[in-house]
Structures are given as C-alpha cells and as structure tokens.
Amino acid sequence: MAIKPYHHPAAGWGALKYVAINLLKERVSGVNYKSLFAQNQPDGFDCPGCAWPDREHASTFEFCENGVKAVAAESTSKRVTPAFFAAHTVAQLLEQSDYELEQHGRLTHPMVYDAATDKYQPIAWHDAFQCIADELNVLDDPDQAAFYTSGRASNEAAFLYQLFVRAYGTNNFPDCSNMCHEATSRGLPGTVGIGKGTVTLDDFEHADTLLIFGQNPATNHPRMLGELRECARRGATIVSINPLRERGLERFTSPQHPLEMLTMSSTPISSMFVQPRLGGDFALIKAIAKRLLELDDQAVLIGAPRLLDLDFITAHTSGFQAFARDLRAERWPLLLEEAGVPRAQIEQLTDIYIRGERVIATWGMGLTQHKHSVPTVQMLSNLMMMRGQIGKRGAGLCPVRGHSNVQGDRTMGIEEQPTAAFLDRMEQVFGFAQPRHHGHDVVATIAAMMEGKVKVFIGLGGNFAMATPDTPLTFKALQSCELTVHIATKLNRSHLIHGRKALILPTLGRTEIDVQNGVPQGVTVEDSMSMVHISYGLNKPASPELLSEIAIVSHMAEATLGTRHKLAWKAYRDDYACIRDDIEKVFDDFYDYNARVAKPGGFHLKVASREREWMTSSGKAQFVPHQIDLDTPIRRARARHGERLLVMMTTRSHDQYNTTIYALDDRYRGVFGMRRVIFIHQQDIDMLGMKAGDWVDVQSVWEDGVERRANGFMLVAYDIPRGCIGAYYPETNPLVPLASVADGAGTPTSKSIPVLLMPAVPS
Numbered sequence: 207m208a209i210k211p212y213h214h215p216a217a218g219w220g221a222l223k224y225v226a227i228n229l230l231k232e233r234v235s236g237v238n239y240k241s242l243f244a245q246n247q248p249d250g251f252d253c254p255g256c257a258w259p260d261r262e263h264a265s266t267f268e269f270c271e272n273g274v275k276a277v278a279a280e281s282t283s284k285r286v287t288p289a290f291f292a293a294h295t296v297a298q299l300l301e302q303s304d305y306e307l308e309q310h311g312r313l314t315h316p317m318v319y320d321a322a323t324d325k326y327q328p329i330a331w332h333d334a335f336q337c338i339a340d341e342l343n344v345l346d347d348p349d350q351a352a353f354y355t356s357g358r359a360s361n362e363a364a365f366l367y368q369l370f371v372r373a374y375g376t377n378n379f380p381d382c383s384n385m386c387h388e389a390t391s392r393g394l395p396g397t398v399g400i401g402k403g404t405v406t407l408d409d410f411e412h413a414d415t416l417l418i419f420g421q422n423p424a425t426n427h428p429r430m431l432g433e434l435r436e437c438a439r440r441g442a443t444i445v446s447i448n449p450l451r452e453r454g455l456e457r458f459t460s461p462q463h464p465l466e467m468l469t470m471s472s473t474p475i476s477s478m479f480v481q482p483r484l485g486g487d488f489a490l491i492k493a494i495a496k497r498l499l500e501l502d503d504q505a506v507l508i509g510a511p512r513l514l515d516l517d518f519i520t521a522h523t524s525g526f527q528a529f530a531r532d533l534r535a536e537r538w539p540l541l542l543e544e545a546g547v548p549r550a551q552i553e554q555l556t557d558i559y560i561r562g563e564r565v566i567a568t569w570g571m572g573l574t575q576h577k578h579s580v581p582t583v584q585m586l587s588n589l590m591m592m593r594g595q596i597g598k599r600g601a602g603l604c605p606v607r608g609h610s611n612v613q614g615d616r617t618m619g620i621e622e623q624p625t626a627a628f629l630d631r632m633e634q635v636f637g638f639a640q641p642r643h644h645g646h647d648v649v650a651t652i653a654a655m656m657e658g659k660v661k662v663f664i665g666l667g668g669n670f671a672m673a674t675p676d677t678p679l680t681f682k683a684l685q686s687c688e689l690t691v692h693i694a695t696k697l698n699r700s701h702l703i704h705g706r707k708a709l710i711l712p713t714l715g716r717t718e719i720d721v722q723n724g725v726p727q728g729v730t731v732e733d734s735m736s737m738v739h740i741s742y743g744l745n746k747p748a749s750p751e752l753l754s755e756i757a758i759v760s761h762m763a764e765a766t767l768g769t770r771h772k773l774a775w776k777a778y779r780d781d782y783a784c785i786r787d788d789i790e791k792v793f794d795d796f797y798d799y800n801a802r803v804a805k806p807g808g809f810h811l812k813v814a815s816r817e818r819e820w821m822t823s824s825g826k827a828q829f830v831p832h833q834i835d836l837d838t839p840i841r842r843a844r845a846r847h848g849e850r851l852l853v854m855m856t857t858r859s860h861d862q863y864n865t866t867i868y869a870l871d872d873r874y875r876g877v878f879g880m881r882r883v884i885f886i887h888q889q890d891i892d893m894l895g896m897k898a899g900d901w902v903d904v905q906s907v908w909e910d911g912v913e914r915r916a917n918g919f920m921l922v923a924y925d926i927p928r929g930c931i932g933a934y935y936p937e938t939n940p941l942v943p944l945a946s947v948a949d950g951a952g953t954p955t956s957k958s959i960p961v962l963l964m965p966a967v968p969s
Contacts (some may be wrong), residue, residue: 207879209922258427259407259733263336271428275868280715281745284311286697291317291326292782297704307697310902313712314749319704326710329563331469333400334709339765341662341689341849352651352660355381355620359728362785363755366778367666368619370763373638373771379622382612382668384648389574390605393583397828402813404602405566406735410437412600415562416444419487420572422452424874425860427606434475443558446476448572449484450932451925455559480555481547484853484930485958487573488582490545495589496533497556518594522818525829531590532831544834546927547849551743564600575957580950581832588829597818607734614732622647627763634901635791638771647952648674649944655683664691669865671700675942675954692759714754727782730803739808829915843907843960849893855957856935865936885924894963898923901966906941906959918966
C-alpha cells in the first residue's frame with residue numbers, strides 16, 4: 207500500500223502497462239485477444255463499458271484502457287463452476303472483498319440456493335424458470351415484485367423485459383438510471399422537452415468552447431479524452447469544473463498517436479480549472495447567468511452589441527422575463543458562499559462563456575447526485591439558452607452517461623413512470639391493458655422490500671446490493687424477499703445477499719457469439735448521443751450452459767404468463783430481428799430498424815431539441831427559475847457541528863467501473879494497493895488535529911436517529927475544496943441515507959453527504 211503523487215499525463219505508456227497487467231491477471235486466452243480489437247467495429251461488438259459514442263461505429267481500433275479491462279473481465283479464462291460453489295458456503299464468500307469476488311471469473315451454470323448447506327447448487331434451466339413463475343404467480347399483487355435493469359442490457363433484452371413485466375402487471379422498474387442521470391432525465395424535459403443530450407460527436411469538431419461539469423473522463427469514459435485532445439489541439443477552450451482537479455483533464459498522451467507515445471509528449475487539455483464546493487454547481491451556474499445578465503444590461507446602457515441571443519430567446523423560448531427577475535434579485539454574497547468560488551474566477555468563466563460562439567456543456571454524476579440536481583440541470587439549460595447555445599452546430603447540452611446502454615434501456619421502456627402515450631401505443635400493438643399507475647424506482651423498491659410490500663426481486667445484470675445507498679438497510683431489504691434472482695456474467699456480492707429462495711442465472715456477455723437456430727444474432731444499443739448500432743460477439747461462450755439475456759427473459763415470460771396475451775416469446779428468442787420488428791411498431795423513430803441498423807454506424811435517433819423543436823407544454827424551450835435552498839440537511843448539520851462538519855462525495859477509482867473492482871490502484875490520484883482512503887484538504891486535516899496518513903472512522907450526520915458508519919480510512923491530503931472530502935464507493939455507500947435523494951428525481955445524493963471524521967477505533 208502506498209500514496210505516491212502521479213505526475214505523468216493520463217493514458218500513454220502507463221495505460222498500456224496496466225492493460226498488460228490486467229490481461230495477465232485475467233488469463234485471457236490467445237484466441238480471445240482478437241476481441242480486444244473488435245470493440246465498436248462494424249462486425250464486432252459494442253464495448254460493455256461506458257456509453258461514449260464512436261465515430262460512425264466503424265473507426266479504426268481506438269484504445270481505451272477501461273474498455274480493454276471490461277472486455278478482459280468478460281473474456282477471462284477463469285470460471286465459477288458448480289464445483290466452486292460446492293467448495294464455498296455463502297458465509298465464506300461473504301468474507302471476501304468485492305475485488306476478490308470479481309477475480310473468480312465467469313459463471314457457468316444456473317444455481318439455486320440451498321439453505322440447509324448454505325451453498326448454491328446446480329439447477330436445470332427449466333426448473334429455475336418454473337421456480338420464478340411459481341413465486342410470481344402466488345403473489346397477491348403484481349406490484350409485490352420488482353424488476354431491476356442494468357445499463358448493460360441490450361435494446362432487445364430491455365424491450366422484452368418491459369414487455370414481460372407489463373404483461374405480468376406492474377411498472378416496478380428500478381434501474382441504474384435512478385442512481386445516476388435521473389436528474390437529467392427529469393430535468394431536461396422541463397426546459398428543452400426531452401431528457402437527452404442535443405449534440406453528436408460531429409459537434410465536437412466545431413465547438414470552440416467546452417464546459418465540463420462534474421466529470422473524470424480519464425477514468426469513467428477514456429475515449430472522450432481523444433475528442434478533447436483534438437478540440438484542444440485546434441484551439442478550443444476547455445474548462446474543467448469539478449471539486450477534484452483530475453489528472454486526465456490536465457494532460458493526455460494519446461495511445462492512438464505514435465509520435466506522442468514515442469516522444470513521451472502530451473497534449474494539455476483544460477485551460478482553466480474551477481473547483482466549486484460539493485453541491486455548489488447550482489450556485490456557480492446561476493452566478494454565471496447573473497453576471498451574463500449584468501454585462502448585457504451594461505451593453506444596453508452604452509449601446510454596445512447585446513450579449514444575450516435575443517433572436518433565439520424571442521423565437522424559441524418562454525419564461526425569460528421571470529427568469530431574469532429572479533437573477534437580478536439574487537444576492538451575490540449568497541451565490542459566492544454557496545458556490546465556494548471567488549467572484550474573480552466566476553467573472554473569468556463568464557467571459558470565456560461569452561466569447562464562445564459554439565459552446566458544448568457536458569456533465570456527469572458530479573451534477574446529478576445532489577439534493578438539488580434537477581434545478582442544477584435546469585439552470586445549466588437556462589444558461590445555455592441565454593446565448594442560444596442549443597440546437598446549432600458545434601453547441602449544445604451533453605450529458606455523459608455511464609453504462610453502455612443505460613440510455614437505450616430507458617428508450618425501450620424501462621421506466622417506472624411511463625407516459626400515457628407510450629402505454630397507449632403498447633396496448634395498440636400488443637392488445638392487452640397496460641398497468642397505468644407509477645411503479646417503484648430504486649429507493650422506493652428498497653423501502654417497499656423493508657415494509658414487506660415487495661417480495662420478489664429480479665435483477666437483469668448489475669450489482670444491486672453494492673450499487674445502492676444505505677448498504678446495511680439494503681442488505682436487510684433483499685434478505686426479506688421470498689425470492690431473489692440475478693442474471694449475471696460474474697459473481698458479485700448481490701448474489702450472496704439473498705432472499706429465502708435465490709437463483710443465479712448465468713448469461714452470455716456481449717463479447718460472446720450468440721447463435722440461435724444456427725444463426726449468429728446481433729443486439730443493439732443506444733449510446734449517450736442517441737446513435738443506435740448493432741453488436742456481434744466473437745468469443746466462444748464461457749460455458750455451453752449459458753443462455754442469452756433474451757432467452758432468459760423470454761423463458762421467464764413463458765413460464766410465468768402461460769397462455770396469457772399470446773406473445774411470440776419463442777419467435778423472439780429464435781430471431782432477434784423479430785424483436786426489432788415489434789420495437790419499430792411501438793417507437794416511430796425506429797422505423798426500418800433492421801435495415802437501418804445493418805448499415806455500418808447504424809443510425810441516429812431524432813432528438814427534437816437538437817432541431818429546435820420543443821416538446822414542452824408551451825411548445826417552446828422554457829426558462830425555469832430556481833432559488834437557493836436555505837434549509838437543507840447540510841446547512842442544518844453545519845449549524846450543529848460547525849467546521850468539523852464535512853461534506854463527502856463518493857467516487858470511482860481508476861481501476862473500477864461502477865461496482866466492478868478490477869484492481870486496488872488509483873494511479874492518477876496516487877493511490878496504490880488500497881481503497882479505504884479519504885481525500886481531504888490539508889487545512890482540514892490540520893483543523894481536525896490530525897496528519898496525513900492517520901486512520902479515521904466516518905459517521906454520516908442525518909436526522910433519523912440511525913447511526914451510519916464506515917470505519918478504517920486513511921487520510922490523504924489532496925487538492926479539494928475545504929470542507930469537502932472524497933472516498934470510493936461502494937465502501938462508503940453505507941453512509942448515504944436511503945431518504946437522502948434528489949428532489950424530483952429520487953437519485954441518492956452520493957455527492958453531498960454530511961459527515962464527521964473521528965480517530966479510528968482499533969479493531
């Protein structure tokens with residue numbers, strides 16, 4: 207274990223070194239190495255990692271460190287067989303770390319939990335599906351079951367899943383969107399009419415200014431750095447707005463460019479770094495908007511050109527006057543206090559925004575996992591609308607989502623709050639009544655399980671137990687279920703936190719050949735920029751016992767529904783083109799789905815706001831004013847505890863993707879061989895009377911009387927605003943109260959948790 211500051215550029219030779227280490231560790235066979243070069247290629251497969259798009263989905267091989275790690279993890283030669291489960295009780299496996307569980311390899315057989323031995327035992331596929339059907343069909347109400355979806359599920363699997371679940375009779379669709387970009391999905395419809403971004407990769411070629419909010423591309427979507435490199439090299443201004451000054455946004459050495467690699471050179475990325483306090487982005491964005499309005503008022507007084515885009519505001523928006531009144535009434539001292547950014551820096555950032563003729567604003571979970579994340583997303587929309595930076599080439603809104611198909615899953619109907627129009631179309635196409643009441647999201651599902659209102663949990667991918675907040679409570683909720691089912695490629699902790707009955711159903715990965723009726727099948731995904739493309743695996747399946755997600759979903763549906771609704775489950779799993787034929791009947795934008803997706807690069811789904819068509823109640827983009835909330839849990843906690851009250855953000859390490867831990871290093875932040883660290887300003891360490899390297903316990907401060915603790919973390923002095931700390935999840939998820947969610951989105955507030963640090967109690 208060591209803390210060693212990292213002074214090299216992102217990527218470069220360091221990335222190649224760690225990829226080599228990972229490939230050796232996963233023992234990827236020689237025949238599977240070819241799959242590393244098939245990511246995001248016309249005849250290959252979509253990377254099972256992030257949702258960053260590819261140019262035409264037909265470019266030459268584009269190196270991505272974490273993409274290679276994701277493929278290596280799926281292509282590993284290590285196996286979790288029935289013999290493995292026979293040798294380990296669940297209690298023994300629970301003693302292992304998340305990293306150790308990941309390292310066991312691919313699941314090979316369907317397994318059922320045996321309480322008498324505390325072990326998983328093999329079960330025939332038919333019996334597994336019948337077990338699920340029996341448990342679902344004895345429930346008093348379909349709403350007593352919840353159906354989780356990971357962002358790795360394909361469009362076809364997601365569409366069948368929601369079709370099955372709605373035929374069963376519920377809208378209980380907790381999914382990974384609920385925990386990441388839900389504020390985007392709920393916030394943008396209120397301003398621009400649709401919860402998707404308005405840009406494509408082509409816009410990055412024409413942008414002159416990029417504002418990057420709450421992102422760490424080098425770790426979470428490394429291929430984005432290639433686009434930022436090209437933008438920087440042609441002179442675009444890039445501003446990184448993030449409490450942590452991330453190495454990947456400072457300098458980048460591109461593995462795609464031999465000259466940079468051979469000369470050990472690099473490209474500077476960001477020309478300005480702004481470090482708001484945690485939760486301060488809303489105030490910062492509003493401060494920029496206020497400064498812009500003030501400068502425009504000054505321009506009017508002296509007869510200078512206006513800084514607002516009045517033509518856009520007049521022709522395409524509503525509500526500007528009310529928004530402007532709110533900005534003028536806002537107090538500068540409050541904005542500065544909440545943002546934690548000096549006024550001089552805000553003025554500099556405003557000047558950069560004004561100079562930009564084509565501005566792209568991107569954001570990640572640094573903006574969306576706060577109590578006021580919906581107002582923050584809407585305030586960013588307001589700011590961009592003030593200068594007409596939406597719906598023109600080289601400009602727009604760019605939410606950067608996480609898992610590879612998290613956006614596509616939502617498009618396909620994985621939505622606990624479906625629109626009436628969508629349900630009407632489903633009824634028209636499939637001929638059965640749809641459940642109309644809203645279902646449970648992730649947080650509501652956990653609460654319902656605790657209350658005995660949800661008794662069956664089925665997870666299509668993911669690691670629900672570790673991805674969710676308030677870990678001990680979530681564990682109890684899952685253990686209270688009558689049945690838990692996990693469809694997965696590799697073992698994770700969720701499989702060990704089980705209900706009275708439990709099944710593990712192993713599935714094909716995206717890298718693997720999926721043959722049905724002798725014909726290789728392709729599946730499609732939708733990336734962060736609304737491009738849809740098809741994907742074919744190349745690797746031999748890890749086990750002949752594996753079924754595709756589509757086969758598993760369709761067999762569950764057949765066993766559960768019987769003769770109800772007469773849906774073509776066998777035809778769907780025999781030929782995935784049949785699924786796409788029905789998808790286009792439900793969604794107009796998927797017309798000629800099979801023909802269009804067969805072309806290299808696939809096709810782009812229309813995003814109305816990109817074309818300045820506004821699907822809002824007014825028919826125009828809408829300015830939405832918001833005031834700063836002066837009565838928040840953090841303010842109340844700080845009033846009680848003073849400067850010792852710190853605000854914690856959870857984050858990934860570099861060797862991590864969501865809850866999947868590839869290794870114990872975070873080299874860009876200088877952490878090696880360990881994960882239980884707290885990133886904290888040196889002056890806060892001094893204030894606590896401690897020193898870097900000391901060990902502390904962490905306790906969250908909440909108002910429900912529940913003690914939430916995570917023990918044994920090392921203090922690491924870091925460049926982070928005072929009063930703020932950072933730590934890795936899932937280790938710190940126990941500190942996130944289930945009730946602490948984004949207003950209007952329900953997303954856990956994992957980027958703004960009030961906590962106290964205290965000297966570690968020796969174990």
